[in-house]
Amino acid sequence: MSKSKPTLPRGTRDFGPEISSKRSYIIDKIKSNFTRYGFTQLETPAMENLSTLTGKYGDEGDQLLYKILNSGDYLSKSSEGDYQQGSKHLINKISEKGLRYDLTVPFARFVVMNQHEIAFPFKRFQIQPVWRADRPQKGRYREFYQCDADIIGTKGIWNEVELTLLITDVFNDLNLSDYVIKINHREILFLLATFVGLKGKEVPFCAEIDKLDKIGEDKVIENVLALGADSNQMKEVMNILSLSEIDQLLSKIESIDSENEGVLEVKKYFEQLGKFSEKNIQVELDLSLARGLSYYTGMIYEVKPTSVKMGSICGGGRYDNLTGVFGLEGISGIGISFGLDRIYDVMEELNLFPEKITQRIEVLVVHFSEETHEHGQKIVMDLRSNGIKADLYPTADKIKKQFNYADKIQTPYTLIIGDQEMESGEYMLKNMSTGEQKPMQIDKIIQHLKG
Structure with a gap:
């Protein structure tokens, strides 16, 4: 009997000593900044109940969840009728758990379960792998690490400013300067959705706007019009999105609604960030930035390299009531997540790792x-x-x-x-x-x- 050669599942990788040393180097830099900024470490299980995970990431996110079959005879509680009703119905009968999709939802679940032991505001960091049933490609894996820092139980623009400073310090420590921090605000996006006639359809509107750099302006307009948007108003929105000057952008939004909370917060954010001009913070306002996750409610972040073709290497945002789905209402939070695997790929391509980094013996x-x-x-x-x-x-x-x-x-x-x-x-x-x-x-x- 011939033996088959061992293989890895697509979208996963082994890490030998040299790569592992470089990954540890990145983690150590990120972790030292997390602790310097007052975040404490937390770990959660690789698997969560599907009831915890589903409905938090939008329809697209739910489709990318890895489900775990129930142990034992998992088909015993199902019937032929369940099978005939389709996979969505059947999965509820044969699977109760799934691999975590990100670290934020498990964190919200942890906060609710431990609310009486936690001192708010609570600042935590978490560095663990997550899993997504995505199509593998450059910079996109099915198993990858996230390095999260979240502040929960407080709301104030200093949180947004502080996380921007944290992002800057991490990349400075990694000697990575070829990047830009893009920010936007969900309230501004929701205002634009209402402006084009899509009140009540803000989340799908955001999901389409977020695809602008992937599928192009014409396709995005086509998809948004298919949601029921007014074509003339949509043209005006695309004109606004094409602007690059911060003052121009905010002026245009103010002409639609001068009291929009998003505009007021973004203005205050840039005012406070101006106090730290010596840090050479590379941040810009990008109204096409939407980020697909449905739990964001306020300011959102995305960090992209500028000299390497790669998706975002860090992202996050404000979520005002994520714990509410678990029964703890009115707790505002904000967080960012560094993508270890993509940061590694960027640093490798730019040759940014120190020469003596492998943890070999002396x-x-x-x-x-x-x-x-x-x-x-x-x-x-x-x-x-x-x-x-x-x-x-x-x-x-x-x-x-x-x-x-x-x-x-x-x-x-x-x-x-x-x-x-x-x-x-x-x-x-x-x-x-x-x-x-x-x-x-x-x-x-x-x-x-x-x-």
Whole structure:
């Protein structure tokens, strides 16, 4: 019987030591900024009840949820009639759980379940994988990491400003400058929906506007008109969306409704952000930005690289009542999410990772016999206790094989132990790049490696 070659599900990947080190580098930079800004860490299960997940991401999001079959004989509670009624009906009979689609909805569920133990406002960060049954392509995976920071239990434009500063600090720490932070406000979009005659259809209007850079202006207009929009008013909206100057944009919106909450908040946002001009914050108002998730109610963010063809590498926004669907009304929140996998792809393409980033060992202890191997056990532990990443070749193989191994794992140094070294207490330290080697006592070796 022939054995089939092992494969991975499409849209998933393995990460070897080098890639994992680079991903850890990104996570460490993001995490250090999260904690510096006062966010505390939270983790939630990979799976949630489908009742928690469905209805929070819009119809398109619900279709991309990975459902988990009930354990045991999952068909026992279904009938032929259930099958005939279609997959949407049948899934309720055979599946009660799903893999999380994002980290925000599980966070809202956590807040409601732990509301009496939480001190509001509550600032949390979460770095975990999420899953979406999407079509895999460049920058889009079925399993990927999100790095979220949310503030819940408070409402004030400082939250929006603070998250913008956080985004800026993270990308500064990653030496990534080729990006732009685009912001918009759902209240402005809802006003535009009403303006074109789509009051009550604001969410589908937003979903279509969000596709502008993907399917083009003509197709977006066609889709919005199909929702019942007035064609003349829609032309006016497209004219507004084409403007780039912030003052012009806000002036046009004010001419429709000068008391629009979105306009007032965006004005205040830019005023407060102006206090931090020394940070060179790269932010612009983009009224075509809608973000598809249905739970956003206020300001929304999207960060896109400018020199690499890639989707958003960070996004988020204000959600005023996400906890309300779980029974806790009137709790406003706002959050952003960094896309680890896309940030990695951008940094790799722009060659932004430091040269010495792989978490390889600094020195490999090699030896000639069982006796020198036993002696090396104490040496390697001395090195480790002094903060040096060290390893001991595990068996008394030929010395050539040990050196070949050192080359393969790209360790910069080897420490050689023979009978003479054991007696003298001076060990040969070899630079694997130059071939230079000299005998040194262990304390000198430690001092040299710590540099």
